[in-house]
Amino acid sequence: MKIAIASGKGGTGKSTVAANLAWVLARSRDIVLVDCDVEEPNLHLYFPAEETDVPVTALVPEIDFERCNFCGECGKFCRFGALAVVKDTVLTFPYLCHSCGGCALVCPRGAIKEVPRTIGKVSCSRPLPRLVLITGVLNEGEVLAPSVIKAAKVFAEGHPLIMYDASPGIACPVIDTLEGSDYCLLVTESTPFGLHDLRLAAGVAEELGIPAGVVINRSDGKDEETVAFCREHDLPILATIPFSREIASIQNRGGLIARDLPGWEERFAALSDAILEVGP
């Protein structure tokens, strides 16, 4: 089963929920946790362990100046400005390139070769006997988050139980994370922004045909609007985590409430049971 954790709004507690769920699941079964928030991965903070790194590359154009006649077709084609033909030279801006390969296809002289360039890495570790953590890391200034996410997901492929922690938002990186998932857990918070973005994220899961459920985090006890929204959209609320200083302080030192706060192992176990029940 593949479980994706998303939220729309940033900072609602996706990683908190992912880390605690993974810890609880790893008590009784093998689980692979994939940090797909490649621009700011943070699950490794909960699970420090020795990592093995594998670079992720993307193909970028290289110009053969023996063949190029500066016709400008590549630069006109590239909508990302990764190539510019000015006067008698071709400039490449590799960090703007989306690796579509179009420049090489439109070049009438066969003067463009695609060469790999490192844009990030995938780090693998085994912080617990039954937990493997795979972290996608996009290098600063790079744009191709989806390539690193896809690579990180490939490393987990074939395992019976995989959990993907998505980035905030609902753009390409989140779509790429959710793709192929059997279930989407949406983490929201008791704020108007939390509900606004829950609406968006729930829409994405629906569009992709992925069944979803909701966790309300940092609940101030006044969740009527969120509850009403979930009822209207047939989204079960699987857990509510209160806004509490005690929880925050455990979080802040990289702790896991399921492990460090009495009563929470059981609550996360109930959450995991509810998710696993949906099955693939």
Add this chain to the structure above:
Amino acid sequence: MIICITARAGGMDAQAEQRFARAPYFTFVNTETGASESIENPLIDASGGVGPRAVQMLSDRGVTVVITGHVGGNAARALAAGGFKVFAYPGSGSVADALAAYNAGNLQPISLA
């Protein structure tokens, strides 16, 4: 020689624009014939990489001098490679005012390094 001035709208009376590749219009002035032409910037709503694309467009049109306000890093690299002379018009006057200031030698070159 063809000069490109970044502008808020078409024509010589439109206000000059401070942004380079995100300028709503480019106005081209041919100094030999005195003819001018304005085009709407097709890149205004593009998500990114507009600097290099704008420079290639100007290069294709035979522009050698650019009058604008500010130039981004990618655009600067492309402008330098293309041998453009780029000048800053910091005022809020029209395209015609910017051109007059250039002709009077009152504009500072923008460093592309």
